[in-house]
Amino acid sequence: MTKKDKDMSKTVEEKLLNEKTIEENTLSSREYKYGFVSDVETDRIAKGLNEDTVRLISEKKQEPEWMLNWRLKAFRHWQTLKEPHWPNFEYGPIDYQAISYYNAPKVKKDGPKSMDEVDPELVKTFDKLGIPLTEQKRLSGVAVDAVFDSVSVGTTHKDELAKVGIIFCSISEAIKNHPDLVKKYLGSVVPYGDNYFAALNAAVFSDGSFCYIPKGVRSPLELSTYFRINAAESGQFERTLIVAEDDSYVSYLEGCTAPMRDENQLHAAVVEIVALDRAEVKYSTVQNWYAGDKDGKGGIYNFVTKRGKCAGVSSKISWTQVEAGAAITWKYPSVILKGDNSIGEFYSVALTNHRMEADTGTKMIHIGKNTSSTIISKGISTDYSNNSYRGMVKILPSADGARNYSQCDSMLVGNNCSANTFPYIEVNNRTATLEHEASTSKINAEQIFYLMSRGLDMEGAISLIINGFCKEVFKELPMEFAVEAVRLLEMKLEGSVG
Amino acid sequence: MITKINDNLNFSEGCEQSGFPSIKQEDWKYTNLSAIRKYTYVTDVPQVMHEEEVLREYCESQDINLVFVNGVFSSKFSNLEKMPEGVKLLTIKDALAQDSSCLQKFEEKCAWPKATPFTSVNKDLAEDGVFIEVNDNAISKTLIHIVHVTSLTEENLLTAPRTCVLLGKSSEANVLETHVCFNDKNIYFSCAQTDIYLQENARLQYIKAVKESLQAFHVGQTRVFQEGNSCFDGFSLSAGGKIVRNDLDAIVNGEGAETIINGLYTAWEDQHVDNHTSVEHKVANCGSHQLYKGVLNDSARAVFNGKIFVRPPAQKTNSYQLNKNLLLGDGCRVDTKPQLEIFADDVKCTHGATIGQLNKDEMFYMQTRGVSQRDAVKMLYRAFVEDVLDMIKNDHVHQKLNSLLQPAFCTKS
Numbered sequence: 086m087t088k089k090d091k092d093m094s095k096t097v098e099e100k101l102l103n104e105k106t107i108e109e110n111t112l113s114s115r116e117y118k119y120g121f122v123s124d125v126e127t128d129r130i131a132k133g134l135n136e137d138t139v140r141l142i143s144e145k146k147q148e149p150e151w152m153l154n155w156r157l158k159a160f161r162h163w164q165t166l167k168e169p170h171w172p173n174f175e176y177g178p179i180d181y182q183a184i185s186y187y188n189a190p191k192v193k194k195d196g197p198k199s200m201d202e203v204d205p206e207l208v209k210t211f212d213k214l215g216i217p218l219t220e221q222k223r224l225s226g227v228a229v230d231a232v233f234d235s236v237s238v239g240t241t242h243k244d245e246l247a248k249v250g251i252i253f254c255s256i257s258e259a260i261k262n263h264p265d266l267v268k269k270y271l272g273s274v275v276p277y278g279d280n281y282f283a284a285l286n287a288a289v290f291s292d293g294s295f296c297y298i299p300k301g302v303r304s305p306l307e308l309s310t311y312f313r314i315n316a317a318e319s320g321q322f323e324r325t326l327i328v329a330e331d332d333s334y335v336s337y338l339e340g341c342t343a344p345m346r347d348e349n350q351l352h353a354a355v356v357e358i359v360a361l362d363r364a365e366v367k368y369s370t371v372q373n374w375y376a377g378d379k380d381g382k383g384g385i386y387n388f389v390t391k392r393g394k395c396a397g398v399s400s401k402i403s404w405t406q407v408e409a410g411a412a413i414t415w416k417y418p419s420v421i422l423k424g425d426n427s428i429g430e431f432y433s434v435a436l437t438n439h440r441m442e443a444d445t446g447t448k449m450i451h452i453g454k455n456t457s458s459t460i461i462s463k464g465i466s467t468d469y470s471n472n473s474y475r476g477m478v479k480i481l482p483s484a485d486g487a488r489n490y491s492q493c494d495s496m497l498v499g500n501n502c503s504a505n506t507f508p509y510i511e512v513n514n515r516t517a518t519l520e521h522e523a524s525t526s527k528i529n530a531e532q533i534f535y536l537m538s539r540g541l542d543m544e545g546a547i548s549l550i551i552n553g554f555c556k557e558v559f560k561e562l563p564m565e566f567a568v569e570a571v572r573l574l575e576m577k578l579e580g581s582v583g
Numbered sequence: 584m585i586t587k588i589n590d591n592l593n594f595s596e597g598c599e600q601s602g603f604p605s606i607k608q609e610d611w612k613y614t615n616l617s618a619i620r621k622y623t624y625v626t627d628v629p630q631v632m633h634e635e636e637v638l639r640e641y642c643e644s645q646d647i648n649l650v651f652v653n654g655v656f657s658s659k660f661s662n663l664e665k666m667p668e669g670v671k672l673l674t675i676k677d678a679l680a681q682d683s684s685c686l687q688k689f690e691e692k693c694a695w696p697k698a699t700p701f702t703s704v705n706k707d708l709a710e711d712g713v714f715i716e717v718n719d720n721a722i723s724k725t726l727i728h729i730v731h732v733t734s735l736t737e738e739n740l741l742t743a744p745r746t747c748v749l750l751g752k753s754s755e756a757n758v759l760e761t762h763v764c765f766n767d768k769n770i771y772f773s774c775a776q777t778d779i780y781l782q783e784n785a786r787l788q789y790i791k792a793v794k795e796s797l798q799a800f801h802v803g804q805t806r807v808f809q810e811g812n813s814c815f816d817g818f819s820l821s822a823g824g825k826i827v828r829n830d831l832d833a834i835v836n837g838e839g840a841e842t843i844i845n846g847l848y849t850a851w852e853d854q855h856v857d858n859h860t861s862v863e864h865k866v867a868n869c870g871s872h873q874l875y876k877g878v879l880n881d882s883a884r885a886v887f888n889g890k891i892f893v894r895p896p897a898q899k900t901n902s903y904q905l906n907k908n909l910l911l912g913d914g915c916r917v918d919t920k921p922q923l924e925i926f927a928d929d930v931k932c933t934h935g936a937t938i939g940q941l942n943k944d945e946m947f948y949m950q951t952r953g954v955s956q957r958d959a960v961k962m963l964y965r966a967f968v969e970d971v972l973d974m975i976k977n978d979h980v981h982q983k984l985n986s987l988l989q990p991a992f993c994t995k996s
Contacts, residue, residue, distance in 0.1 A: 497928035500895070506923040511613075512938050515879075515910035521921070522935040527928045 119342035119373065122315060129188040129316060134181050136160060139288050142187050146257050146291070149264060159277035159287030166281045173473045173505055174442035176386060176413055179351055186289045188316040230255060230294040230310045232323055242306060251335075252297040253308055256324055259295035266297055270328050274357040274394045274421070282353040283390045286322045290355070293323035298333035298364070307563055312341040312354075314374075314385070320351040327357070329364035331397065336367040338566055342410075345375050347383045349412060354389045362397030362424070368404050369562050371570050374411040379468070381440030384412025391418035395427035398453075403430035405561045407570040408443060409577055417475065419448035422456035422484075429458040432558040434570070436577055437470030437502070446476035446493075446507075451484035451517070460491040463555050466502035467578065473505040480517040487517040495525040496554060498547075498578075548575050604700055613886040613918040614828055614857045619800050624741035624772055626708060630655045633734045634765040641763070645979070646726040647672065649713055653733055654742035656711055660730075669721025670756070671714075675745060678714035685714065689747055693780050693808035696832065701802050705743045705776040712745030715758065719751035719782075726979060729760045733771050733796070740771040747778050750785035750813075759980055761792045762801060763987070767823075769796040775803035781813035783837065788816045790980055794987045795824035797854065804830040811837025811866075818975055819846040821856045822987050828857040835862065835869045835897075842871040845974045849991035850883035851912070857886040864897035873904040876971045878964060878991070882914030891932060893925040900927065904934040909941070909967050911960075961992070 130141055139160050143153040168179070230253065246253050252263060259267050277287035294310040314321050329335055341352075352374065360366050368391075377384030387410075393402035404418040420429030431447040449458040458478065466472035474493045495504035506523045528550055536546035552559070552571060559567045603620065604611040632638060632652050638660060642648040649672070650660035656674045666672060678685050698706075713729050731744045750756060762773055773795065781787055795801050801824045807815050821827045833842045848856045862871045877885045887906045908917045921934040941963050949959040968988070975981045 495923075495925070497925065497930075500928050502928070503924070503926040505925065506921075506934070508920060508922070508936070510917070510919045510936055510938065512908075512910070512917045515913055515915055515940060517910075517938060518940070519936070519938040521937070522933070523921070523923060524931075524933040525923055525925045526931050 119375070128190075129185050129319070132183055132185045134184070134186060134289070138186055142289060142291060145187060145189075146260075148257075148260055151268065152260055155272070155277070156288050159284050160289075162278055163281070163284035163288055166284060169281050172415055172444040173475070173507070174413060174444055174471060177349065179349075179386070181285075184320045184351065185316070186320065186322070187291055188319045189291075230308075232292055232294070232310060232312045232321075246304070246306065249302050249305060250299040251302060251304055252295065254295055256290075256293040256295045256326060259326075263295070263297070266328065267295070267326070270326055270357070270359055272357075274359060274392050275355050275390050280390060282388045283355055286324060286353050286355045286390070290322045290324040293325045293354070295325075296327045296335065296337065298329045298335045300330040301332045302330075303333065304335040307336045307338055309338040309340070312339070314350060314352065320353065323354050325354070325356040327366055327368070328359045329361060329366050331362040331364060334365045336563060337369070338563060339368070339370045340373070342373050342375070345378075345383065349384060349386055351386045351388065352411070356389070356391040356418075358393035358402055360393065360395050360397060360400035360402050360427075363399045364397060365401040366393065366403070368393070368402070368418075369566055370406040370408075371562075371566055371573065372406065372408050372410055372414070373573055376410045376439060376441050377412040379439045381412065381469075384441075385410070387411035387414045387416065389416040391416060392421065393419070393429070394421045395424050395429065395453075395456075397427070398424040399426045400424050401428040401430070403432070403561070404447065405432040405558060406434070406445075407558070407562070407573065408433065408435040408445060409573045412441060414441075414443040414445050417446050417448055419450070420458065421450045421452065422458065423452045425453040426455045427453055428456070431458075431460045431462070432561045433462045434465070434555045434558045434574070435463070435472055436465045436467075436574055437472045438467045438577055439470060440468070441470045443471070444473045444475055446474045448477045449479070449489060451478075451480045451487040451489070453484060455486040455488075456484055457488040458490075460489070460493070461557050462493040463558055464493070464495040464504055465498065465551060465554070466495070466504050467498040469501045471503050471505075473507065474523075475507040477509040477511070478519060478521075479511045480514050480519070482513045484514050485516050487514060489517075489519045491519075491521040493523045494554070495523075496551070497525065497527050544578070548578055551578060602700070610859065610888075614826065614855065616802075616826065618826060619772055622739045622770060622772075625738045626654075626741050628653050628736045628738060628740050630657060631734060632657070632660070632732070637765045638730075638732060642728065642730060646728040648728050648730060649674075650730045650732065651711070651744060653736065653740055654711070654731070654744065665725055667721070667723040667725055669718040669754070670723050671716040671718075672727065673714045675712040675714050675747070676710070686747065689749060689778070689780065693778070693806070694834065694836070695778075695806055695808070696834075699804065699830070701774050701804060702776060704774050705745060708741070708743035708774070709745040709776070710743075712747070714747050715756070716749045717751055717754040717756050717785075720753050721751065722755045724755075724757065726757045726759055726977065729758065731760075731762045731773065731775070733764045733769055733773070733799070735766050735769055736771070742771070742773050744773065744775045746776070748780070748787065748789070750781045750787055752782045753784040754782075755786045757788045757977065757980075759790045759792070759983070761794070761987070762803070763794050764796040764799060767797040770798045771796070772800045773803070775801065777803070777805045779805070779807045779815070781807070781809045781815060783810045784812045785810075786814045786816070788977065790818040790820070790975065790984070791829070792820040792822065792984055792987055793824060793827050793829070794822040795827065797823060797852065798825050800825055801827045803828070804832070807831070807833040807842070809833065809835050809837060809840045809842065812839040813837065814841045814843070816843045817845070819844070819858065820984050820987065821846075821848040821850075821858070822991050824854060824856070826855045826857075828859070830859045830861075832861045833863070833871070835864050835871070836866060838866050838868045840869045842869070843974075844871070844873045845971055846875040847968060847971050848875070848877040848885060849879075849968075849988065850877075850885055851880035851991065853882055855884045855886075859888045861890040861892070862902065863892040863894070864900045864902065865894050866896055867898045867900070869897065870901040871903070874971055874974070875906045876909075876967065877907070877917070878909045878968065879912055879915035879917065881912040883912060884916045885918075887917075887919040887936075888922065889920075889934065890922045890924065891934070893927050893930055893932065895926045897927050898929045900930040900932065902930070902932040906936045908938045909964070910938065911940070911964070964992070
């Protein structure tokens with residue numbers, strides 16, 4: 086084991102908050118811990134993007150004709166679109182021809198039949214990341230679909246889930262094995278014409294997860310997808326589709342990391358959620374893409390479209406996100422509240438340091454009667470970073486009795502960062518009730534003083550205060566993720582305050 | 584002179600966004616001005632005042648009144664006798680006759696943001712207006728009331744009223760600028776602009792009230808530039824007009840300055856009222872407070888956009904903004920966007936927005952006490968409005984605004 090690996094495994098171990106050894110303090114110094122590259126033999130296609138690329142990807146995945154046609158339609162539409170540049174940051178030109186759109190770890194002929202056949206190098210990579218693919222070592226109660234570069238390398242606990250009727254597999258498998266479901270729901274929430282990056286994704290998406298919860302089933306496990314970008318000069322374009330039938334429940338987790346590289350890599354994913362009558366979907370993300378070095382060189386462009394549709398009555402979709410990585414984050418997980426009495430929730434913590442840029446928030450579109458939504462957003466900016474909340478709450482004329490509560494707080498640490506809030510509130514129905522509040526401030530000096538007088542060091546005090554600041558969001562995360570999120574924030578904040 | 588909007592008007596001089604604003608532009612996203620372009624306007628009409636008596640009653644003799652009828656100064660209705668010492672109050676024409684470079688000098692002092700389409704229009708068309716200069720240490724308690732009244736004309740009138748207010752060091756003044764029309768059928772377009780410059784320690788109470796004809800359009804901008812320890816106490820009332828848009832931009836350029844911007848808007852039938860405010864904190868130790876309240880009836884529409892900018896040197900800024908809306912009509916619509924852009928860490932900035940109806944419990948309580956539903960609505964409405972109207976310290980002005988609000992209060996709820 087190298088020194089780095091030792092360090093890695095340490096973060097996975099349980100430890101008490103704020104209890105740091107001297108060794109750890111010297112080692113961690115805000116280095117990105119997941120920045121290693123795995124040596125895996127890959128099957129990659131040449132760089133460039135044209136109709137043949139789309140055909141080639143579809144062919145490699147042995148997709149049926151309807152899928153290819155859908156991709157081609159999306160691609161042709163994408164060609165007519167212009168790259169958007171309206172957010173509160175600037176991003177360098179993206180050369181769509183310099184990206185390889187398909188990178189798959191090489192597999193023996195028919196692909197792995199069980200987890201035992203997966204390339205040991207891959208298993209090792211995910212182990213390093215703290216994601217055990219071998220089932221005996223699994224985190225209790227979490228089924229994982231691991232996506233490595235362009236393809237899903239393995240899904241755990243399939244059998245256990247199949248017993249209750251849950252389909253949890255890579256989307257490529259779903260296209261082959263459950264075409265009716267995919268046909269019915271793919272693109273129903275985020276159509277390919279939705280925006281520039283959604284169109285691109287629809288044309289070239291290489292894999293992702295598919296999850297179907299049948300009527301009346303409460304998922305016994307938490308489902309999880311772990312995304313890893315490994316190859317250079319590539320992008321990741323995955324698509325996740327979650328369908329929750331009447332009276333079902335699922336909690337879904339997503340995590341992501343990438344190696345440290347000087348180039349900017351594009352991650353343009355699409356997540357679609359459909360919740361039918363009385364169904365509940367909880368989607369949590371801990372995003373930790375490589376954010377570039379302290380001068381802003383390299384890092385991932387995280388341009389993601391995430392949207393859920395509360396199609397049925399009394400359904401509920403809840404987004405929780407911890408955005409701690411990526412050079413630029415640009416995403417707005419949204420909920421369309423179509424069913425009467427449906428509920429949408431958005432809990433977010435966005436932490437930016439170095440020269441990171443984040444423009445994130447949510448959209449709540451109220452269509453059904455008595456729909457309600459809650460937005461809690463916490464932004465922390467440090468160093469030279471820029472953190473923006475941009476949200477929209479729209480009450481359509483049909484949404485009688487709609488209710489929204491939004492709260493977005495920002496904290497500034499240091500004198501060179503910025504925090505912005507752009508809430509759009511559009512109300513078309515007089516019976517709607519909305520409250521929006523936002524505040525921006527720095528860490529309270531008295532609180533730091535108090536904690537330090539109780540024996541905490543400066544960093545410990547700040548970390549504790551920030552933890553408290555984000556508490557409302559962390560408590561929405563499943564246990565394991567909450568622990569990881571707290572760690573991640575601590576790690577990112579180390580050394581940023583003086 | 585006949586002017587067809589956009590044919591002859593200069594919308595582009597010095598603007599980044601040239602041409603007539605469209606809803607594709609962020610600043611005009613919720614306000615569609617295309618209705619203005621349906622008409623042809625003239626800029627020169629006979630100065631006839633049809634509602635002479637009402638106007639005389641409206642301009643009270645205890646104030647200094649400067650009255651402009653159909654865009655032209657009317658000495659008949661104005662009274663300038665009570666001029667306090669140290670205050671120079673002239674029409675812009677007279678001011679230019681005395682010192683041809685006075686406007687230019689005034690503009691050089693303030694680093695205004697870039698021109699917008701309507702500042703260009705005003706600059707092009709403004710022939711007359713008001714020029715107020717208060718000397719250092721002069722304190723004027725008398726209310727200076729600037730009245731822009733539009734009376735019935737055969738053709739549609741386009742006016743570009745302009746007001747310049749310059750307060751010297753440690754001076755004080757009270758200014759009320761009203762845009763009124765006593766006939767709700769008149770169609771006209773008023774493109775108003777007010778520029779205010781406050782030197783160190785100056786204090787200005789400035790109220791702008793718009794109660795145009797229900798068929799008329801009003802696009803106004805107020806620009807404020809503040810030096811150290813000055814205080815701008817502003818209030819904006821919008822109580823009528825087919826489309827009313829008010830832009831209020833304050834730039835805080837000196838430490839210790841205070842900016843107060845309060846506002847009230849009411850709209851009914853198919854009126855559209857849009858308030859944009861922007862406060863830019865360029866230096867440390869300043870405070871700004873904003874409270875905007877609105878009541879909408881029938882199928883009226885309201886837009887609020889409040890921006891607070893805190894630039895990197897502006898540490899210890901304390902900035903507060905709140906927008907509250909009361910919806911009473913079935914078809915009404917509100918679009919609000921309170922916006923913060925903060926580049927300094929040691930600040931306290933908050934904003935909030937609420938949209939709601941009358942509280943059912945309160946309604947119920949009042950009815951159990953024998954108050955009819957109709958009266959209960961009125962009382963609660965009144966209470967909602969009074970809260971922000973009370974921010975006006977001057978009782979006399981308070982009364983005047985109340986009278987302008989009468990038509991709004993009388994609408995059925």
